[in-house]
Amino acid sequence: MLFEKGPHGRDKVCGDGLTPRAVAALEELKIDLSPAHRIDGLRMIAGKKTRELLWPTTDRFPNHGAVWPRHRFDTHLIDVAIECGADVHFESEALPVLEGDRVVGVRSNGESWRAPLTILAAGAQGAAAKLVGAERDPNEPFGLAIRAYAPTPRHAERHLEACLSLRDEHGTPVPGYGWMFPAGDGTVNIGVGALSTMKGFRKLNLNALLDTYRAQVAGPWQLGPYLERPRAWRLPMSSRRRHGPGWVAVGDAAGLVNPMNGEGIDYGLESGMLASRLFVEDPATAPERYDRAVGERFDAFLATGRRFSFLIGHPLILRTGLRVAVGTQLAADITLEVMGNLVDTDAGPGGGGLSGRVLRVADRVLALADPVLRRTRAAA
Ligand SMILES: Cc1cc2nc3c(=O)[nH]c(=O)nc-3n(C[C@H](O)[C@H](O)[C@H](O)COP(=O)(O)OP(=O)(O)OC[C@H]3O[C@@H](n4cnc5c(N)ncnc54)[C@H](O)[C@@H]3O)c2cc1C
Numbered sequence: 001m002l003f004e005k006g007p008h009g010r011d012k013v014c015g016d017g018l019t020p021r022a023v024a025a026l027e028e029l030k031i032d033l034s035p036a037h038r039i040d041g042l043r044m045i046a047g048k049k050t051r052e053l054l055w056p057t058t059d060r061f062p063n064h065g066a067v068w069p070r071h072r073f074d075t076h077l078i079d080v081a082i083e084c085g086a087d088v089h090f091e092s093e094a095l096p097v098l099e100g101d102r103v104v105g106v107r108s109n110g111e112s113w114r115a116p117l118t119i120l121a122a123g124a125q126g127a128a129a130k131l132v133g134a135e136r137d138p139n140e141p142f143g144l145a146i147r148a149y150a151p152t153p154r155h156a157e158r159h160l161e162a163c164l165s166l167r168d169e170h171g172t173p174v175p176g177y178g179w180m181f182p183a184g185d186g187t188v189n190i191g192v193g194a195l196s197t198m199k200g201f202r203k204l205n206l207n208a209l210l211d212t213y214r215a216q217v218a219g220p221w222q223l224g225p226y227l228e229r230p231r232a233w234r235l236p237m238s239s240r241r242r243h244g245p246g247w248v249a250v251g252d253a254a255g256l257v258n259p260m261n262g263e264g265i266d267y268g269l270e271s272g273m274l275a276s277r278l279f280v281e282d283p284a285t286a287p288e289r290y291d292r293a294v295g296e297r298f299d300a301f302l303a304t305g306r307r308f309s310f311l312i313g314h315p316l317i318l319r320t321g322l323r324v325a326v327g328t329q330l331a332a333d334i335t336l337e338v339m340g341n342l343v344d345t346d347a348g349p350g351g352g353g354l355s356g357r358v359l360r361v362a363d364r365v366l367a368l369a370d371p372v373l374r375r376t377r378a379a380a
Contacts, residue, residue: 001087001115003094003108008078012070012123013233015147015262016189017160017181019340020061022266027062028273031080036068037184043161044332046322051332052159056355058344065160067181067189069149096120096131096247103132103247116283119275120249121268124234134241134249139374141309143176143235143262145193146206149183151224157182163216164322166192169208173319174198175312176262178213180221188221190214193235193262197313197377206232235262237306242294243287248275256298259305260339267298300363301341307366310373334358 004010018026018036026033040063041054055063082088094106096118105114122128125135136142161180168174176194183189192209194201210230217223239255242248250256251268258267274293278286312318325335337343337355344352345359352359366373 001089001113002078002081003089003092003106004078005091005093008090009071009075012074013145013147013231014070014189014265015145015179015181015191015193016067016069016073016183017179017263018066018068018265019261019263019342020055020063020065021340021342022263022269023065024061025266025269025273029269031077033066033068035072035076036066037156037182038158039065039067039160040158041160042336043159044326044336045161045163046165046326049326051326051329053329053332053336056333056337056342058342060344061342067160067183069183069185069189095128098131102245116246117275117279117286118247119272120247120253121251121272123252124236125239125253125255129239129249129253132241132244132247132249134239134253136236136255137238137240140238140255141195141197141259141306141313142237143193143195143257143259144204144206144232145176145191145235145262146210146230146232147189147191148210148226148230149187149228150190150226151186152182152188152221154221155182155186155188156184161217163213164325166194166209166213168204169212172200173315174204174209175309175318178217180217187227188223190217190223191230195259195309195313197309199313199315235264237302237309243291245287248287248290250275254294256294256302258339258341259302259309260341263340270297301359304359304363304366307370307373308362310377311366311369313377330354338362 044051057063092108094108096103097105097107097112103118120128129135163178166174166176166178174194175198178192181189192213194204235257236252236255237257237259242254250271252264256267256271257264271294275290278289326332334355338359343355343359
């Protein structure tokens with residue numbers, strides 16, 4: 001049984017980009033990707049440098065991604081769920097019902113439902129998360145991003161475009177990126193996202209940041225006017241808890257967003273699949289096993305990502321890092337693989353090739369530097 005507070009066909013503010021990792025998760029779910037716009041790689045822009053990259057070839061993930069506007073993508077997913085037997089209640093906000101510290105089900109529209117496992121899949125933390133103590137950790141970074149749709153003759157291109165050298169309207173470097181994600185339907189998803197680790201984050205005006213970025217890309221993309229008002233939302237990158245007696249949190253509700261690229265769809269899919277598989281095996285022990293399994297799969301990478309985000313909160317480090325990241329084609333390829341969490345870590349302890357080695361070194365160095373990074377964080 002699924003409760004959705006929005007109507008059938010609700011939209012979600014998003015860049016709509018699916019990495020090969022997300023495509024792999026959708027393929028595992030046997031979702032037909034033919035309505036999505038196929039994407040072969042990423043055009044990475046930093047200052048005057050542009051690198052055109054193909055998705056890496058690994059044994060674990062396909063070599064293609066996609067752009068699938070969330071309005072259509074999410075509707076497709078929920079319709080598949082309904083076809084598979086899910087009992088979906090739309091326009092039904094649900095809140096967990098607690099008996100002591102155990103979640104025994106939910107309450108929605110004045111009615112209660114009891115369940116052996118309740119899955120909190122409510123997105124960036126709100127009222128439901130608060131009730132079970134699954135709020136964002138205030139000591140960890142998070143992101144904010146804004147997006148709009150605009151017509152462009154380049155809508156059918158098969159590369160995502162990311163401008164890593166983003167600056168606000170005063171010329172201050174912003175840790176984050178501006179994106180142009182062509183949707184293949186006459187439009188492009190244009191947006192900008194920023195990490196909370198930058199100095200002056202609280203004063204950052206996302207609309208102005210988007211306007212500045214738009215001015216930069218409008219010419220080359222022959223952009224038309226926005227089709228709707230730009231909309232912004234949060235990207236949670238931590239959660240105080242992601243399980244407890246009778247419940248687990250998945251996706252954004254569990255803070256599962258990659259701090260290195262803002263990707264969250266894949267993490268929502270993967271954690272959701274894990275939760276349901278473990279529930280089917282044994283509802284009673286599912287929460288503990290889920291927490292362990294999610295931890296094994298994501299915690300080390302996401303911790304490295306959060307440390308990285310403290311690092312690039314410093315403008316000098318950000319500028320130097322960007323120069324290295326796009327300095328050569330090889331460095332850019334490694335950056336794409338590492339930041340997209342596309343390194344084939346299943347290939348064993350020494351696996352994943354050069355990118356695997358870079359990731360392991362980054363893990364170790366950033367873990368050692370963690371206390372300093374947090375102490376010297378650029379004050380908001
Ligand atoms: C501007 C922006 C751009 C982004 N771009 C990308 C991108 O290109 N690629 C990518 O992978 N990720 C991107 N992300 C992140 C991605 O959008 C999220 O990580 C992803 O949507 C998380 O999925 P979710 O199912 O956990 O939460 P959501 O997609 O937020 O879904 C949660 C659902 O729960 C419903 N809900 C909330 N509370 C309740 C309640 N109490 N009862 C019932 N229903 C409730 C909401 O209405 C919503 O439908 C972006 C995020 C932002 C803000």
